[in-house]
Amino acid sequence: MTELQQNFAAHIAELQNRTHTILERVVDIDLLCIHAGKALSVFLDDMYYPFKTNPHFKAWLPVTETQNCWLMVNGKDKPVLVFYQPTDFWHKVTQLEDSYWTPFFDIKIIAKPDEVTSVLPSIKDNIAYIGAHQELARDLGFSHINPKSIIDFFHYHRVYKTDYELDCLRQANKLAVAGHTAAKNTFLAGGSEFDIQLAYLAAAGQSENEMPYDNIVALNENCAILHYTDLEKQVPQQHRSFLIDAGASFNGYAADITRTYAKSDNEFSALIGAVDAMQQRLVTGLKPGASYVDLHVTTHYQLAEILKQFDIVRMDPQDMVEQGITRAFFPHGLGHHLGLQVHDMGGFMANEQGQVIASPDQHPFLRTTRGIESKQVFTIEPGLYFIDEFLTGLAESKHSQHINWDKISELKPFGGIRIEDNIIVFDHGIENMTRDLGLA
Structure with missing residues (x-):
């Protein structure tokens, strides 16, 4: 058995344990039917939007592109996978092949979506539907749809990654780093935003639909637009700066990496160096028992020092933070949990019951308030x-x-700067997946 198989076996065992634990607590539910989802049609067209798998489904297995699949799990018996494999001469059909993960599931093949009714239990009083398509669930006879107690439990525990999940996240980072390297080289060679995007996708070996989010590829003033995705095809008259926020996917897990570059050696490049050094200091603050909120606040104090150092703001750094000046230059949160989703679930949860730890009033755009823990x-x-x-x-x-x-x-003509790494927290220290792969 390979290390991947061993880690996947332990991963399934952990998900089974979580499932068994929550179903023991919920008195009227003893089986979960997790729906991968189905493609959504474009209004007044015969086209479909890109399919995105339910994260509760892809947590169990690396089937991320096949719609109309189902999982039936109770935490005790072997999970049942209902795999959709139609006969279709219009489209390429995903064929189910033996892999490291297939022995862990009792697999049933269906050729039409409605054939799932022959596999699902006919009486569903004690079964919960987990998925996005509530109308379909009701049509199939489900009365328990996404029960809050169950969803909260899984979201709370999702932030604790298994070794298999960490393997997948490392692989996603590897693909993304290849893309970032190609993107940087294309920028330095004078490419347009569109040129850079194509170079990124080619190097990462993934299409736009496979990306975990729309890549942010911004030149010059566009670097100031936090979620810029327009991708100008025209080469600008002058290349001053380049910000790229782009990831990759592996087995349904996401990488999310950002870098900023200057075309010339100037004050803006020195400012990038200062932000990069700050980012690496902040990474060392990820320690079990520490507060992510406190780390975010620390960011504002360190940013204030940079604003003073570069003579951008002429105030005492302490006063800058207290008066909210730094928020004008850094309006978003320090970061977020990462995993099956780019902004992974569970970051605001105080406990398994779904109680929330609110963001401080001064920092409303934080994406996690939960304490930092190992894994x-x-x-x-x-x-x-x-x-x-x-x-x-x-x-x-x-x-x-x-x-x-x-x-x-x-x-201002340079737009702005963001530097982003993907970090695993352990009891003994951290693993910077991004920088360990050589992306400076």
Whole structure:
């Protein structure tokens, strides 16, 4: 048995244990039917939107592109996989082949979506549907649909990754790092945003639909748009800066990496170096027992030092943070949990019962407030941006006199900076999957 098989066996055992634990607590449910999902049609067209698998389904097995599949699990018996394998001369059909994961499932093949009724229990009073298509669930006779107690339990425990999941996340990072390297080279060679995107996809070996999210490929002023995805095809007159936030998928698990580059050796490149050094310091703060919220607040104090060092804001760093000045340059959260979803579930949960730890009022865009623990996976992604909306707010505020507007004018054409790595937390330290693969 290979290491992957061993880790997958342990992964299934852990999911079985979680399932058994929650079903023992819920008195009226003793079986879960997890629906992979189905493709959604485009309005007034015969086309379909790209299919995205239910994360509760792909947590069990690496089937991420096949719709109309089902899992039946109770935490004790061998899970039943209902695999959709139609006869279709219009499209390529995913053929089920023996793999390391197939022995762990009792597999039933169906050729039509409605054939699942011959496999599902006819009486569903004690069965819960887990999935996105509630109308279909009701049509099939389910009355328990996404019970909150069950969903909360799985989301709470999802942040604790098994060794198999960590293997998948490392592989996703490997693919993404190949893409990032190609993207950087294309930028330095003078490519357009569209050129860079094509180079990234080719190097990562994945299509846009396989990406875990829409790649952010931004040149110059576009680097200030946090979720920029327009991809201009025209090469700009001048290449000043390049920000790329792009990932990759492996067995349903996501990488999420960001880098920022300057075309020339100038003050903006020095500013990138300062943010990069700050990011690496913040990564070391990921320790079991530490607070992610505190680490986010620490980011603002360190960013204030950079703003003062580069003469962007002429205030005491402590005052900058207390007066909210740093939030104008860094308006988002420090990072998030990473796994089956880019912004993985469970980051705000205080316990298995679904109680929430709210974000502080001063930092509403945090994506996790939960304490840091071993076997959790995070992104760390501080930024420094020159965004019109926030600069206008500063100009109209009582703090305008403390802003070096000449320096802002010099740096604004570069857009902004973000640096992001994917980190595993262990009791003995951290593993920076991104930098360990050589992406500086």
